[in-house]
Amino acid sequence: MDPIAYGPHRDQVADLYLPAADGRAPLVVVLHGGFWRAQFDREPAQPEARALAALGYAVANLEYRRVGAGGGWPTTFDDVARALDLLPELIEDARPGRVDRNRIVYIGHSAGGHLALWAAARHRLPSESAxxxxxxxxVAGVVALAPAANLVDAYQRGNGNGAVAELLGGGPREFPERYAATDPSALDTTDIPIVVVHGDRDQRLPIEMAREYSAKSGAELVELPGIGHFELIDPDSTAWPFVVQALRRLTKSVDQQHR
Incomplete structure (x- = not known):
């Protein structure tokens, strides 16, 4: 595992995991969850990152500033945008010839799923957005695992005990422009392949949110019966093969396009 800094702050870093085999591998950028709060960092995503590297992927386990430690509006989004713009080149400089830039996938869980969906739609942001x-x-696509796909809905439901209000500084009536610039459900992402994987026993973010987002956006929805919120990032769970399958389909489709 190699740390790759994409900025001067201690949280502007990604841990790089490479597969054992030499040569270029698809790059999977992992965006961890934790309702965007500082007490939850990238460490719980390490088993996920290691498992994906063992399957032949190059994996960047991304950290970013979070609420309570310099994150929130706008710095969390500053970091994610900066990281995804710079990491492919930074990784190439650090480990030449190990990453296939034609096969990049964002994979995010919970709040990280929100950030992955948002990052894939930056070309759809309001014109004034930095x-x-x-x-x-x-990118080859996005795999969003139990994502916070609708920030207005998550705010109204009180998901994460007010996490959305902490992230954006308040509600959609107070800051409509902030929600317009950060809510995946308000952005058109039909030109990016997206697979949403969600368990129907999720108590943190209800599957109804994933259903509504997928119906509106055209994303593919994989519903997993009997699965809760955290099994999706557990390589030993019964949900994990479905996550790997979604990832493989996205990278395989890009392989076929380049033949």
Missing amino acids: WRTETAPQ
Whole structure:
């Protein structure tokens, strides 16, 4: 595991895990969950990152500033945007020839799923947004695991005991422009392949949110009966094969396009 800094702050770093085999591998950027709060860092995503590296992927387990330690609006989004813009080149500089830039996938869980969906839609952000890109990100797709896919809905439900209000500084009536710039459900992502994986026993973020987001956005939804919130990032769970299958389908489709 190699730490790759993408900025000067201690949380502007990604841990790089490489597969045993030499040569270029698909790059999976992991965005961890924890309702965007500082007490939850990238450490719980380490088993996920190691398992994916063992399957032949290059994995960047991304850290970012979080609420309570310099994160929230706008710095959490500053970090994610900066990291995803810079990491492919930084990794190439650090470990030449190990990453296939034609096969990059964002995979995020819970709050990290929100950030992954948001990052894939930066070209759809309002024109005044500093995070907007002119073109769609060059990614094979997104695997969103139990994501906070609708911030207005999550705010109204009180998911995470007010986590959305902490992230954005208040509610959608107070800061409509902040929600417009950060809520995946308000952005058109139909030109990026997205797979949402969600358990129907999730008590943290209800599967109804995933159903509504997928119906609106055109994302593929994989519903897992009897699965809760955390099994999706546990390589030993019965949910894990479905996560790997979604990832493989996204990277395989890119392989076929380049033949």
